[in-house]
Amino acid sequence: MYRNDFVRQLNSPGGDRRPSRIMHIDIPLLLILIALCGIGLAVLYSASAESIFYVKRQATFMLIGLFAMIGIAQFQPRLWERWSIFIYICGLLSLVAVLFFGVGAKGAQRWLDLGVTRFQPSELMKIAVPMTLASYLGKRHLPPRFKHVSIGVIATLIPVLLVARQPDLGTSLIIFSSGFFALFLAGLGKRYLLSTALLAMAAVPTMWFYVMYDYQKQRVLTLLSPEQDKLGAGWNIMQSTTAIGSGGLSGKGWTQGTQSQLNFLPESHTDFIIAVLAEEFGLIGVLGMLALYLLLIGRCMIIALNAQSMFGRIMAGTISLTFFVYIFVNMGMVSGILPVVGAPLPFISYGGTAIVTLFLGFGILMAISTEPKRI
């Protein structure tokens, strides 16, 4: 299994000579992503009250993301494996910086102002954490021992807690799951799983009384009975479920959704955009989009299975599972089965940083996918 880079490079040209391989592009992945982006722009156009401005901006970010993805794919996975720890440390330092110099809106400090642009370190950590864990665990004998598990858990929890304090529960949840998935795919023992489950149960009251903010508690309470607070926190959920439900089987038609077009639906172009899709395209639209998502996740899992290294496998598996968490949390929250946390719907919700981060992740997946077979 051990080969130095020099030997690998010599072997490489002799292998697959298809242009996609040379360009390090995974064609099925690319096609699904482009399809998702297309749907995303169409829904965004409707959700933003037919605003060309939003669509243009989103399309620009998507293009930047696409090029970034292809760019990232050109680097050997081994490079990422090697440099992941530095990326992780940089991310951690900027998270700490956010605590002191962060800027933000609506009572949350999430960004670092870099003068030219604003940078959200927590987004970086969504990739840095699984990458670091994959790199760390991939080099170990699997399943990981207690020491490795402990280091993995600590490496995950530090950014999770930092992000949760911003507060950004949605992102911290994503980072936590990516860490967990990495450990799980690396073969985390059943004993650990059991104790994690127990710990999680114990954590619920602790979180409730010591960690969670009032507004976060309110969101959980709202989930349990949205009717209690029709014009306050419950408004969002009641309006979004109404939007979804009134879409029926085939929907009201593109740009014809009354809930979203008449501003009953809050955050219709960001976190709640699935409600617009559900209202305007009905259950058929929802199923179609879920099918695309599952295709994407399926392709990612195949890439994970075929990866050349354990780093690649864990990294690809974690990215695909984390991707699913995005979808599940968002669609669950908008349809009222999960509390409202700030979680965008990948490729559909408006938001530049999130789009670029997603593409970066898939860029690494493409690099893993197109890594030449080792002899």
Next chain:
Amino acid sequence: MRDGAAFSDPARERFMFARRLLFTAVITVLLTALLIARYFDLQISRYEDFATQSNNNRVLVRPVAPSRGLIYDRNSKLIADNRPSYNLTIVPERSSDVDKLLADLGEVISISERDIQRFRKRLKQRRPFEKTNLRFNLSEEERATLAVNGHRLVGAETSARLKRFYPDGELFSHVVGYVGRINERETQTIEAVKYRGTDSIGKIGLEKFYEQKLLGDVGSEQVETNALGRVTRVLDKTGAVSGDNLTLYLDSQIQQVGHEAFKDKRGALVAIEIETGGVLAMISAPSYDPNLFVSGISQKNYDSLLYSPDRPLFDRAVRGQYPPGSTIKPLFGLTALQHNIVTPSYKIKDNGYFYFKGIERPWRDHNFARGGHGDGVDMAKAIIESCNIYFYGLGVKTGIDLLSDYGTQFGLGATTGIDLPGERPGIMPSRAWKKGARGQSWFNGDTINTSIGQGFMLATPLQLAVMSARIASRGEVLTPQLVKAINGQEQSLLKTQSDINISKKHWDYMHRAMQDVVHSNRGTARSISKGLTYRIAGKTGTAQAISIDAEDKYDSSKIAERQWDHALFIAFAPADDPKIAIGLIVENGEHGGSAAAPIARAVIDAYMQSTSSTTEINR
């Protein structure tokens, strides 16, 4: 590979990874199924519910208020109009904090504690998302201020609506009445559907009597609104149907003349067009400005009207009940003539006192001090000079049963049936009435009092006018009416009883005597004959506001003005072909001839002038 690399087994690790990945794939599919189940539940199982909810969300059915029917006088002069007015309304659902909104509004425009109290009361009665009034009649300046500050006053908006306006102010207030805001008691009784979108209702006068005609039919508008309550488009509209327009018999010019003639006096006048029974003028003085009531009168203004000793809110014309006094004499004279109880040649000697057998105390004439009207008093003289002694005897001879029967035929003792609410019936006493009302038998003394329109007898100024019209028309019985036409369609004349059967020669005799009241130099109303180009027939009357003992002389200098006698007058003109009949009273005016008759003259003059000018135009 470094740490524990010696035991590394890549194949086993790959297998383990594949198993774990497969496991997560299964979980992924299961969770996706859960999501699908949830969306299926919302979009298919509960589709109907949510579709309805979504429609309720965006579609609002708004009432479209009809515009209230207008009221015109007989010459198409507008006397009740609708004008745009601007109200400040609040939709609490649109505001996050109503209390704060009220406070913010209070900083921008003046809002009284009372406004807020009333607003909160109204809040309880409204439907969700309905605009609720906070302030009425915003001035131009207030509207501008609100518009400028609109961005921080979410939930509040100014809304325009039509408001009743009475251009002539106090001129028609007692006849036309006014509209006011629907109060809680009315909310219980009105048909709520008809009043969606309307916040006022006819309170008194014609506005109340013709409420159902004037109101119109409410329309509706299905509008789509956004979450801020802003209307984005109208989906469906059923237009409102305006209320019916009323055209009255009233003539503004005549009304105006009468109103001015009553300046500084209290009293009432009703003028009737004999041909139709239509009311040409109806005045109750003093009056008030009905516009004060339209969007809520201030407590201060209301109190000053309510507690004024002049009682301006009291409609004397149909609700004021006064002893008719001597104005009743022609009626009773006709009764006696028709039944041959007296003849025109029957004469008495009047020395100022009337004794009735078995009663020691005499009844007196008003001029008893001067020794009465002297020898040879026949009915004509008794009418012209208003001799009480003649009528005491006549009354006793005729008997209360006949007097009461004819009194009723001439419109006394019962409501006339005019198209106004709250009309009072007065009293035409009879044996049955006294038994019922007082539980006592009828005495001859009662008949004697009744025969000069005193005692139990009471009549409204409207009844006096009706009586006058029936004398003038020689017994034609028409119900007095204010509304001539509804939406241009002439209303038929109302007749509820057969005409009064009295011989022509008696009518001729009485008409002549009544002309002499004005035109002979002994007539009690001779003062108004000066300069007349036509002939007026009339009868004066004086009614005691307080009872004065027979031994005491009535001396106005000794009693307070408000206890002075009431002055009354009935009249019709032109005497040879009567067109207009009048009944009027001046409270505490003392003498019919001096206080009341001149007002009648002024009103009849105005009428004659208006008809002659109409004829000129017709030519």
